[in-house]
Amino acid sequence: MSCNHDQQRRQFLSRGAALTAAVSIAPGLMLYDFARARPPGEAANPAVRWGMLIDTTQCESGCDACVSACNKENGLSGRTLPTDSQWIRKLELQQEDTGRKISMPMMCQHCAEPPCVDVCPTGASFKRADGIVLVDKHRCIGCRYCMMACPYKARSFVHEPVTDHSGATPRGQGTVESCTLCVHRVDQGVAPACVEACAREGHQAILFGNLNDPKSAIAQRIRSVASVKLRADLNLDPGISFVGI
Amino acid sequence: MHHRTFAQIEIRYFYLLLAFGLAVVLAGLVAAQQMEAHGHIISGMNNQVVWGLPHVFAIFMIVSASGVLNVASVGSVFGRHVYKARAPLAGLLSLALLAGGLMVLMLDLGRPDRVIVAITNYNPTSVFAWNVLLYSGLFATVGLYLWTLMDRTMGGWSKPAGLLVFVWRIILTTGTGLIFAFLVARQAYASALLPPLFIIMSFTWGLAIFLIVQFAMFSWNELQLNPAIQKRLKNLLGLFVVSVLYLVATYHLTNLYFSRQVAFERFILTQGGFYTGLFWGGYVVLGSIVPLLLIFMPGLGQARCVLLASLLVLLGAFSLLYVFIIGGQAFPLLIVPGYTVHSSFGDGQLASYAPTVFEWALGAGGLGVAFVIVTVGVRILNFLPHDDPRQLMEGN
């Protein structure tokens, strides 16, 4: 009985957290369809596919709120040496023929056909039923083949001993890591840290949600505006789409 | 007189060589231990160039391990005496190189302590995982083959065993080529030409290594290689060198005209600074043209010329692999075509990479392992190619 009670309480709490997040986000913009939180131990829902729609026209050059939020959430140093981990970064683009400038965040695209997963010899790289691509830190042998295979340079190798354990995700020297789509938050019914931070800055460049739910804000938006996936020629079906490229 | 003196001091030379080999191995192990303690931060590798100098060494050794067997396979499968006399030595070299290459590959992992995970959690879609099977299989098949060659009672089995090794190593080298060929997003690697290129490279490098070791063994024993055999082996090396040149040229031309990787090709072939220099100077001139001259120029082609040619072929091998592996990664990925790009993560920039002493030591340590195995092997077992002059006459 008490166990059941506990579970109910947990669910209530996480729903509460989700609600707070939704309220704190700019009004009128549904960033996240709060289907429900995922109770611990329950498998990811295969009916869901988490994804993002990034509106480059809303993203401000020089703003790095999403990057800082990710670093804080996951305990990354924020340093930018070539050996430092960067799960999300800002790309400053300029179109070669028109000279048009674009700024946008870049991170793991959570491919439906992820080459990183295909090549991983140990199965440490894996895709959850809900489309989130992760690295099992206890299984990764640090061969870096996934980094070679990823077309988006989404992954980082931990080159040094990890001293900061403040992040939500376990990290370990000698293993590979990348954006988890803030799986720990998503499972609690809360939007990823970058999404929240972007909205807090008033930019609303990142829309997060369930691509499989036709009624979700993200699915509706994708139906109504022209969006592209990066390197669509590779047929990896990324979960992240972009507007304005 | 001289002969006896050498026999007396020979054992000392042997221990000296062994000590040298072991010292190199030790340096490699220390480097690996340091890399595990401090992380790959003490290497030159980074998030853009994720495979560095150790991979150049490892892939060189693994590819050569398969190729050196060519000498053996031609012997057993096609029943040629000259090659057959060389099969045991080729088998030993193969095992030694494979052991060295795998050691480097393993110790360069971020978590070498977990290498067993690669076996307990096997991902059947991974080319890397296939290669784990192929490499262990090569150990087994070559071991079996050596046994059939060295144990007289097993003689009848050497032909099927040789065939098995032949098939296995072709698949293995294809597998090594596929490690790169499957990297669809990288301009340097996504090419169907890589498996055949790797196979022909393996023939070339394997034969060059074989010729060097054979030269050393004959000199050590104060013997002279039969000129007919010498000529045959050197011509074969020349043929292989030309074939690799041809395939490398085709690879670059298809990249240029078929896949339209013009920017990447411009980088490697004309504007890549160090990489361009290494490609033309190291691989094309020193590693291919000069060896061809040494082999085929009238008046040249004697034992010492062939030795020098073989050494240069290996220099060319390292140059080519360095340009292929490191240069291929240094060139930035094309994530948003049609745009120039800047970021804090090196997007759109050529990555810089400079190997550190730890990587050199680890790579050399792998060569050291191969060296020690060969030195001990030829000392305790009879691996010297014995050419029977009568069979030579009949055979040719």
Ligand code: SF4
């Ligand atoms: S973006 Fe890269 S790391 Fe992420 S799922 Fe795709 S291939 Fe894997």
Ligand code: SF4
């Ligand atoms: S580095 Fe880790 S996650 Fe990546 S392919 Fe190797 S074992 Fe898999």
